Amino acid sequence: MKRKKNRTTGRKLFVVTAAALLAMTMASMLSGCGNQAAVDIQTESSDGLISVAFSEVGAESDWRVANSESMRTTFTEENGYEFYFEDAKGKQENQITTLRNYILQGVDYIVLAPVVETGWDEVLQEAKDAGIPVIVVDRMVDVEEEDLYTAWVGSDFKEEGDIAVEWLEEYLEEQGRADEEIQILHVMGTLGASSQLGRTEGLEEGVAVHDNWEIVAQLQGEYTQAKTYEVVSEYLAGSTDIDVIYCENDNSALGVIQALDEAGISYGTDGDVILISFDATTVGLTACLKGKINLDVECNPLHGPRVEQIILQIEAGETPQKLTYVDETYFTPDTLTEELIEERGY
Ligand code: GZL
Numbered sequence: 631m632k633r634k635k636n637r638t639t640g641r642k643l644f645v646v647t648a649a650a651l652l653a654m655t656m657a658s659m660l661s662g663c664g665n666q667a668a669v670d671i672q673t674e675s676s677d678g679l680i681s682v683a684f685s686e687v688g689a690e691s692d693w694r695v696a697n698s699e700s701m702r703t704t705f706t707e708e709n710g711y712e713f714y715f716e717d718a719k720g721k722q723e724n725q726i727t728t729l730r731n732y733i734l735q736g737v738d739y740i741v742l743a744p745v746v747e748t749g750w751d752e753v754l755q756e757a758k759d760a761g762i763p764v765i766v767v768d769r770m771v772d773v774e775e776e777d778l779y780t781a782w783v784g785s786d787f788k789e790e791g792d793i794a795v796e797w798l799e800e801y802l803e804e805q806g807r808a809d810e811e812i813q814i815l816h817v818m819g820t821l822g823a824s825s826q827l828g829r830t831e832g833l834e835e836g837v838a839v840h841d842n843w844e845i846v847a848q849l850q851g852e853y854t855q856a857k858t859y860e861v862v863s864e865y866l867a868g869s870t871d872i873d874v875i876y877c878e879n880d881n882s883a884l885g886v887i888q889a890l891d892e893a894g895i896s897y898g899t900d901g902d903v904i905l906i907s908f909d910a911t912t913v914g915l916t917a918c919l920k921g922k923i924n925l926d927v928e929c930n931p932l933h934g935p936r937v938e939q940i941i942l943q944i945e946a947g948e949t950p951q952k953l954t955y956v957d958e959t960y961f962t963p964d965t966l967t968e969e970l971i972e973e974r975g976y
Pocket of ligand 1: 690691768825880909
């Protein structure tokens, strides 16, 4: 879709003096942000392309890599876009610096995958003042004024947690363990991320209604295999009285598997410990197919086409739906095949 030449967006053309630009660049270098994108002042794309600028959380997991790839393969030049991408390495301050650069560049659209829910009001107000629509993907932002972002597309993370709890209830029933004392080790994702908040809420609600379920510890796995391996290994050195490990993403589940293998503790469909995971990426589903993970709840990362639909609606003068939830399912070893995993592609 080619850019309309004389698009009136109410957006002021940003003219930044060289001095201001130099000051900002120096400030950013001094602040050690490190990932300050070289700010090249741009007015509207001269070649009719729609400029879409994406601030990504990082590359902490297979899910995140798939999410970034979905955006890259959607917003290509042949599709009519000029795509900007910045990886924040998991730091909100980097995302805020990136958003300010995008605002200064006068891009047409900002897409934000927020690392955590809070702390966005000021920079989103700046984007609004600049007349740049912000589309939030994946995790949610918690802002005073809902009009600080145009639309959001992502997952219902509490629902994902509820799916896991309902499955565990049924599984324990089938195993004749409905009334048994169940010790649950909880490996959380990045604290304050909507995905962590929702999946944690689902588990904690489930534990609240089952007097025989107990969360023995809540560890911070930060959605990575390395950190999860570190904290779970440390925990297992003190206690191995665990019936379930609830990991808030697949990369954490791989870290748990690594720690359990080293501790000689069995897990999965034929083991002592029930392993629950989230994301349903290739690495998680492959472990699930082998019976190492008992349940993998899907969290779909392919937001590129969904964001494009929102942008095309705005370009057509339409108002997009404010919140769009992605339909998701779950997988167990008996529902998986190598072909199915291959077909999913991420
Ligand atoms: C979920 C997303 C989470 C994934 C993790 O939508 O925010 O972040 O579950 C990723 O794998 O790191």
